[in-house]
Amino acid sequence: MKFLIYDDNPKHSTELKELILQQSERAETDIASNADEARDMLMNTHYDAAFIDIELDSGISGIDFAEEIRQLRAITALIYITAHIQYAEEIFITSPDALLLKPFSAESVKRVLDILSRKKQNSAPAAIVLGRRKPERIELDRISYVETRARYLYFYDQSFTQAYCFFDIKINQIKSKLPDYYVWCHKSFCVNMNYVGRLERFRFIMKNGCEIPISQNRYIDTKNRFLHFLEDGI
Numbered sequence: 185m186k187f188l189i190y191d192d193n194p195k196h197s198t199e200l201k202e203l204i205l206q207q208s209e210r211a212e213t214d215i216a217s218n219a220d221e222a223r224d225m226l227m228n229t230h231y232d233a234a235f236i237d238i239e240l241d242s243g244i245s246g247i248d249f250a251e252e253i254r255q256l257r258a259i260t261a262l263i264y265i266t267a268h269i270q271y272a273e274e275i276f277i278t279s280p281d282a283l284l285l286k287p288f289s290a291e292s293v294k295r296v297l298d299i300l301s302r303k304k305q306n307s308a309p310a311a312i313v314l315g316r317r318k319p320e321r322i323e324l325d326r327i328s329y330v331e332t333r334a335r336y337l338y339f340y341d342q343s344f345t346q347a348y349c350f351f352d353i354k355i356n357q358i359k360s361k362l363p364d365y366y367v368w369c370h371k372s373f374c375v376n377m378n379y380v381g382r383l384e385r386f387r388f389i390m391k392n393g394c395e396i397p398i399s400q401n402r403y404i405d406t407k408n409r410f411l412h413f414l415e416d417g418i
Contacts, residue, residue, distance in 0.1 A: 266286065
């Protein structure tokens with residue numbers, strides 16, 4: 185796996201990198217010391233996970249920067265690193281995958297790496313093939329949500345852009361083929377919860393800021409499904 189560490193304290197970054205390598209010799213780990221450097225790395229390199237310090241000296245908090253990460257790389261796992269547990273509630277706005285407290289220990293780093301490994305295994309690519317005249321294979325982990333509108337079925341990719349369109353197919357015809365991390369929250373929408381930023385009453389706020397409605401009669405089930413999804417990831 186490939187990791188990015190963004191902490192403006194070089195000593196802490198180096199310490200964490202060494203602990204990661206002790207747990208996984210095959211891990212590749214890059215270090216960013218400022219926001220511009222971290223943005224550039226995220227734009228040009230695929231990282232399985234980013235370790236972000238919450239308290240930064242760059243004028244932007246780690247939580248604010250994490251929101252940028254969700255825009256740049258929605259599927260990059262996010263781990264906050266901090267010495268202050270009081271952030272525990274605030275960080276969930278950005279749906280992190282784990283929290284790593286300072287001072288680091290081999291045990292705590294191993295625990296986080298185990299979480300990431302399990303999540304990666306459980307999110308092994310799933311795909312469906314749709315289309316009568318010209319069948320197309322759709323990698324479902326790269327789809328943020330599905331929408332049906334005026335007899336058309338639309339698939340939106342990880343940048344929340346329309347990627348596929350099929351005529352005369354309904355969501356209920358494909359629902360059983362979708363992985364467990366999808367939730368049918370509205371008669372017209374099915375959402376990949378990996379791309380959800382947060383849940384509000386009767387709507388999902390996706391990681392790019394767009395809103396997906398949740399039907400009143402599906403809200404309780406959708407809320408429970410999303411909470412279980414978060415519990416499995418943290």
